[in-house]
Amino acid sequence: MIVRRCIRLGLGLSILLTTAAGCSDADLTGPIVYEEQPAMSREVEGKAHLAGKPRIQEKARKTLARLYGPSPKEIHVPEGAPLSKDEQGRLGVLLANHVQTAQGPEKLPHAGGYGLYRRHCLHCHGVSGAGDGPTAPFLFPLPRDFRRGLFKFTSTPNGARPERDDLRRTIRDGLHGTSMPAFEALLTKKEIEQVVDYVTFLSLRGETELALIEEGFIADDEDEDALEDDIVDELVQSVFGKWEDAADTVVDPPVPRTPPSPESVARGRELFLGRTKEKLECAGCHGAKGLGDGPSFVDVDVFNRVVFGGDPSKMPERVAKLDEKARELWKQKLDEWGNPLRPANLSRAVYKGGRRPIDLYWRIAKGITGAQMPAHYPGIDHAQIWDLVNFVLALPYQPELLDDAPAPAAAEGVAADAPAVRR
Amino acid sequence: MRYWSLIFALAAVFSVGAFAYAPFSADWWLPNPAGEPYHSVSTFGREIDALFLIILVLTGAVFIGTQAALVWAQFRYADRIGEDGLPVRPAQYFHGSQRLEVIWTVIPAGILVFLALYQMDTWAKIKFRSASPRTPVLAEVTGRQFQWAMKYPGPDGRLGTPDDLFTVNDLHLVKDQTALIHLKSADVIHSFFLPQMRIKQDAVPGMAIPVWFDCDRAGRFELACAELCGWGHYKMRGDVVVHETEAEFQAWQAAKLAEQGRSQIAGADEPEGDDR
Amino acid sequence: MSAGPNATEPNPHDHIPAAASNFLTRYVFSTDHKVIGVQFLFSSLFFFAVGGLMAMVIRWQLAWPWKPVPILSQWLWSSPGLGGQMPPEFYNKLFTMHATIMIFFVIIPLLTGAFGNFLIPLMIGARDMAFPKLNMFSYWIMWPGFVLITLSFFVEGGAAEAGWTSYPPLATAARSTPGSLNGQTYWLLALLCAGISSLTGSINYITTIVMLRSPGMKMFRMPMTVWALFITALLQAFALPVLTSALLMQTLDRLAGTNFFTPVGGAVANAPAAVGGGAPLLWQHLFWFYSHPAVYIMILPGMGIASDVISTFSRKPLFGYKPMVIAMGAIAGLGFIVWGHHMFQSGMNPALGATFMLSTMMIALPSAIKVFNWIGTMWGGRIQYTSAMLNAMAFVSMFIIGGLSGIFMAATPVDIHIHDTYFIVGHIHYVLFGGSTFAVFAGIYYWFPKLFGRMMSERLGLIHFFLTFLFFNGTFFFMHIVGWHGHMRRIADPTVYEFLRTPGVVGMNQFMTICAFGLGASQLIFAWNFFYSLVAGPVAGPNPWKANSLEWATASPPPYYNFETLPRVYHPPYEFSVPGGEDDFLPQTTPLPDNITLDPVMA
Numbered sequence A: 001m002i003v004r005r006c007i008r009l010g011l012g013l014s015i016l017l018t019t020a021a022g023c024s025d026a027d028l029t030g031p032i033v034y035e036e037q038p039a040m041s042r043e044v045e046g047k048a049h050l051a052g053k054p055r056i057q058e059k060a061r062k063t064l065a066r067l068y069g070p071s072p073k074e075i076h077v078p079e080g081a082p083l084s085k086d087e088q089g090r091l092g093v094l095l096a097n098h099v100q101t102a103q104g105p106e107k108l109p110h111a112g113g114y115g116l117y118r119r120h121c122l123h124c125h126g127v128s129g130a131g132d133g134p135t136a137p138f139l140f141p142l143p144r145d146f147r148r149g150l151f152k153f154t155s156t157p158n159g160a161r162p163e164r165d166d167l168r169r170t171i172r173d174g175l176h177g178t179s180m181p182a183f184e185a186l187l188t189k190k191e192i193e194q195v196v197d198y199v200t201f202l203s204l205r206g207e208t209e210l211a212l213i214e215e216g217f218i219a220d221d222e223d224e225d226a227l228e229d230d231i232v233d234e235l236v237q238s239v240f241g242k243w244e245d246a247a248d249t250v251v252d253p254p255v256p257r258t259p260p261s262p263e264s265v266a267r268g269r270e271l272f273l274g275r276t277k278e279k280l281e282c283a284g285c286h287g288a289k290g291l292g293d294g295p296s297f298v299d300v301d302v303f304n305r306v307v308f309g310g311d312p313s314k315m316p317e318r319v320a321k322l323d324e325k326a327r328e329l330w331k332q333k334l335d336e337w338g339n340p341l342r343p344a345n346l347s348r349a350v351y352k353g354g355r356r357p358i359d360l361y362w363r364i365a366k367g368i369t370g371a372q373m374p375a376h377y378p379g380i381d382h383a384q385i386w387d388l389v390n391f392v393l394a395l396p397y398q399p400e401l402l403d404d405a406p407a408p409a410a411a412e413g414v415a416a417d418a419p420a421v422r423r
Numbered sequence B: 001m002r003y004w005s006l007i008f009a010l011a012a013v014f015s016v017g018a019f020a021y022a023p024f025s026a027d028w029w030l031p032n033p034a035g036e037p038y039h040s041v042s043t044f045g046r047e048i049d050a051l052f053l054i055i056l057v058l059t060g061a062v063f064i065g066t067q068a069a070l071v072w073a074q075f076r077y078a079d080r081i082g083e084d085g086l087p088v089r090p091a092q093y094f095h096g097s098q099r100l101e102v103i104w105t106v107i108p109a110g111i112l113v114f115l116a117l118y119q120m121d122t123w124a125k126i127k128f129r130s131a132s133p134r135t136p137v138l139a140e141v142t143g144r145q146f147q148w149a150m151k152y153p154g155p156d157g158r159l160g161t162p163d164d165l166f167t168v169n170d171l172h173l174v175k176d177q178t179a180l181i182h183l184k185s186a187d188v189i190h191s192f193f194l195p196q197m198r199i200k201q202d203a204v205p206g207m208a209i210p211v212w213f214d215c216d217r218a219g220r221f222e223l224a225c226a227e228l229c230g231w232g233h234y235k236m237r238g239d240v241v242v243h244e245t246e247a248e249f250q251a252w253q254a255a256k257l258a259e260q261g262r263s264q265i266a267g268a269d270e271p272e273g274d275d276r
Numbered sequence C: 001m002s003a004g005p006n007a008t009e010p011n012p013h014d015h016i017p018a019a020a021s022n023f024l025t026r027y028v029f030s031t032d033h034k035v036i037g038v039q040f041l042f043s044s045l046f047f048f049a050v051g052g053l054m055a056m057v058i059r060w061q062l063a064w065p066w067k068p069v070p071i072l073s074q075w076l077w078s079s080p081g082l083g084g085q086m087p088p089e090f091y092n093k094l095f096t097m098h099a100t101i102m103i104f105f106v107i108i109p110l111l112t113g114a115f116g117n118f119l120i121p122l123m124i125g126a127r128d129m130a131f132p133k134l135n136m137f138s139y140w141i142m143w144p145g146f147v148l149i150t151l152s153f154f155v156e157g158g159a160a161e162a163g164w165t166s167y168p169p170l171a172t173a174a175r176s177t178p179g180s181l182n183g184q185t186y187w188l189l190a191l192l193c194a195g196i197s198s199l200t201g202s203i204n205y206i207t208t209i210v211m212l213r214s215p216g217m218k219m220f221r222m223p224m225t226v227w228a229l230f231i232t233a234l235l236q237a238f239a240l241p242v243l244t245s246a247l248l249m250q251t252l253d254r255l256a257g258t259n260f261f262t263p264v265g266g267a268v269a270n271a272p273a274a275v276g277g278g279a280p281l282l283w284q285h286l287f288w289f290y291s292h293p294a295v296y297i298m299i300l301p302g303m304g305i306a307s308d309v310i311s312t313f314s315r316k317p318l319f320g321y322k323p324m325v326i327a328m329g330a331i332a333g334l335g336f337i338v339w340g341h342h343m344f345q346s347g348m349n350p351a352l353g354a355t356f357m358l359s360t361m362m363i364a365l366p367s368a369i370k371v372f373n374w375i376g377t378m379w380g381g382r383i384q385y386t387s388a389m390l391n392a393m394a395f396v397s398m399f400i401i402g403g404l405s406g407i408f409m410a411a412t413p414v415d416i417h418i419h420d421t422y423f424i425v426g427h428i429h430y431v432l433f434g435g436s437t438f439a440v441f442a443g444i445y446y447w448f449p450k451l452f453g454r455m456m457s458e459r460l461g462l463i464h465f466f467l468t469f470l471f472f473n474g475t476f477f478f479m480h481i482v483g484w485h486g487h488m489r490r491i492a493d494p495t496v497y498e499f500l501r502t503p504g505v506v507g508m509n510q511f512m513t514i515c516a517f518g519l520g521a522s523q524l525i526f527a528w529n530f531f532y533s534l535v536a537g538p539v540a541g542p543n544p545w546k547a548n549s550l551e552w553a554t555a556s557p558p559p560y561y562n563f564e565t566l567p568r569v570y571h572p573p574y575e576f577s578v579p580g581g582e583d584d585f586l587p588q589t590t591p592l593p594d595n596i597t598l599d600p601v602m603a
Helices: A002-022 A054-068 A112-120 A164-173 A189-217 A229-249 A262-272 A282-286 A300-308 A312-320 A324-332 A357-366 A382-394 A409-415 B004-024 B043-076 B098-127 B246-260 C023-028 C033-063 C072-076 C088-124 C132-140 C142-154 C183-211 C224-255 C280-314 C321-335 C350-378 C387-410 C412-418 C422-452 C458-484 C503-536
Strands: A098-101 A104-107 B139-144 B147-152 B165-168 B170-174 B179-185 B190-194 B199-203 B209-213 B219-225 B238-243
Touching (some): A054 A189, A054 A229, A112 A189, A164 A189, A262 A382, A300 A312, A300 A324, A357 A382, B004 C387, B004 C458, B043 B098, B043 C350, B098 C350, B139 B190, B139 B199, B147 B170, B165 B246, B170 B179, B170 B246, B199 C412, B238 B246, C033 C132, C033 C142, C033 C503, C132 C142, C183 C224, C224 C321, C280 C387, C350 C387, C350 C412, C387 C422, C422 C503
Parallel strands (some): B139 B179
Antiparallel strands (some): A098 A104, B139 B147, B190 B219, B219 B238
């Protein structure tokens, strides 16, 4: 009796498990929902929010679901979105492993951006691309929040949307010195395109969400016409427009790199130390030795104590414990997303946005979107930028370049990780 | 009652059967290139495989022997109760045999010592620093969370100069040439594992460990991390590309260096590499 | 339950202590070795279930990477934003805690804590342990460990995830992975508690066995289980101080800023660099100096239990009693000079690897001798297929596989390929599940009547064994094959690698997972049998199996003072089927017939 019951149980269990195994990758996901911007329902200090406007909130949610789909499993793509098309001109085919047609869902021969994102990116970047996945709090720098459409390492002007190739490069090569891995060996080229599309999709969705909140913030909850279709249309088109414009604004250095002669490096050094008439303040942040410990930034020890001195969730309390001056400086030196920021240590030969001269040119000429690195063009001309690039590339190999520079007292703090390249 | 021995026999037959089938399936056997499931691509790989087979055959024989004795004892000496409710056969009363104890101590000891000594030479060839080849370093490979950073000496043949070539998760070498790499770690312990070339060496922070190997087939292989290194441990996959000729390798390096030196967009930003 | 005045008391030092006066001192804070043994048994079985569930979740992820686990995912780790998917660091937590719990909170406490406590005084004819209060301490110091290891899941960053081996710098650098933020500290402290428990326990066992044997119980008349526990206790007493200091050193590295295991300028994940000056490999040496002997700590008691059970149910003297004891001593001795075989690929000097290969090969020898002796014990016997016997035979059969697969790893060149792959995972599970756990089952089936005075259901026991044995092999055997195919251990998603996403490998992974679920489900039968028999099993007499050793000479369950008068022992406990005897067993308290003299070398 008991034997038979057990056998039946075992059989049932294995049948259950084998059927589960037969399903495709994306089908077995449990209930998965987008996370909302807190400003959608709560008061956020100093920012637009929809607290106390239940009708507008409802409208915003419905609009978002209509435009981009109600959940990550059901993706809608608004007309004209800046995403890839296939040969038949269908928009957003790279986003999922199927498309909706009049005859119902049609299977596509790829995993789709959503499936790949869920597998490779979700645990850091989160379901809505907010950079809030379960792994995220334990990383420094924090993963990017896509929802503002801003990305740090781009070829486009400061504050502009990234070009498709910028996202592709970041995914393919990773961001050295951060927790963003290189996916070249993990994804095929086609798969990377799918992920690029999905990241763009999440950005568009996030930007639209923010635009709706901002639009709703100035509207009256009683107003029947608030967030009506043509207003929404306009908002969406403006979001798309920014992405479409990006390709035309890519910065291409008009003159090629100056050969990295000692003279060019020396000129770059003078620029770095602010000894030219342009009075650049590089050393103010990057430090007189290029160690990323300049006096106008938060002191290295203070920074380490706050960021690494305990649980990530307790960081606000550690900030609150700083004295007033340090706290004020701390607040000024956050990035666009409100996260702590550290100037690059130039002695380590670790370049987050890439080590090609053109990458460094972009960093210097147009700054880093969302970070404190400002655009230096047209403050200095192209030749001077190339001198600076040559200097930055030479510095790890010739630390003596900055030997006679005045060393600030705090420089000792990070000296320990300098040997990383010089071994 | 005696039929309980069959379940033990079944387990033994299943084990032997699985091992016997394994060589006939590329997925079940040692990892080798797809087209040639029985060809180990590296010199060390062939030696390791031979040693592996010796141990497999020896342990297989011992396994079959002991399991057969066990199952036979279970089957033959199972208790049987006769019609009268008494055991059909009494148990024998003895406490052991000195001669048997000596036999089954000395013979396995001989086999084990033979196995240990027989392995020494290969081990020394693969790992002893004194055996490391006198060739220029192919690359410095540094494990960091969670990727392999490769640094090639570049045209001047020296590491630590501005013409070094930097790649990530991309190791290139030339067919039939012994590749010597310096293995380092930037943070935690990683392990440099080339399954098809049967090479494994932990990368320890604070140490530079030489690793050398070769490959007699051009093509694409895999590099893995075999030591737990954090949440992204499983992501530490790298490509290993074996070039047919030195010239091909040089061409690849030149193209990569050109890209690394790019200062203008002009010309499509199209890195080489096939579409997997 | 009063002992009453004992008129025939021959020994003025032997007196029966007063019974515990109230519920609390009798059943909770008891100094009675039997109660402590049962306490160890219950807490370990609870953690066995916890660790087993973790194993199944691990298997699920390996078979169907990133698919949400039914039921569990929703309330264990997943938020709606994850859609039931497991974050990779949670996978790392699972295998870390699975191994930690199974090794330090299940197998070691079960074998040494539960069986050691319950059996040693009963089997050597003592009233209690030498240090009853220390014994009580050795159980209750486990509780801070239980609490800490459970709490560690709820701290920021979650439980430890540096593997049960906790190699620095992954374990020491707080930012290397979420579990190293806080969880690792809890892990270290929990292990310290478990270590102190084992250490105090081992001191107690050694003293008890050396000092408190009943009249006539010479060392070479002790049952194999006691011998095994004695040698295990010696191993623990000598190896544990090293682990304890290593754990303390790592705790200091994490909390006090020391640098025992951090290299110069070591920096992880953009966190500030440490001053450093230590060596990551130092931890590996210290850890394995304990943890290799720990493998024998986990298998020797199993060998002892299997020897006793096999001899009893073969109704035949143990084949080569003294060689068996010597073999165990050899395992223990050699066990201290083989730790380096865990470090062949670690960057340790390869010349050292060569010597460790030789010593490791030699340690296979005593294990082989024991296997041959067990088969010799069955040879010519009258084998009775009870649940206990079947589990003990499974121990022998599976230990052969676990032992032979060890030879592959001992051979350094072959180890280059299979180190840190599933081959080693298969090996350790054949030793620790196929070996220790089957021995634990054998021990529970065998001594349950003595523990609780009731019989377990044989019928359910046989079904449980049948399913466990089949599913066990299905779960772990293919690990050898995927292992030599190169499948790394501790990776959350094998399909990232081309050579691991071939249909053959994926198929084996799924097959193993399905069997693992079967293995887990089969344990429900055991749980039912255990708890049902506890309250409603048929009442057992003092000696239901007709065995010889001293624990069967007293009532089931034994009174708190164990023996009315301390028994006198005349011979080793394996005199079954003595020719001319009326019964087929001869208790140790009955003298041998005059016509029998024991072989001085073998028995």
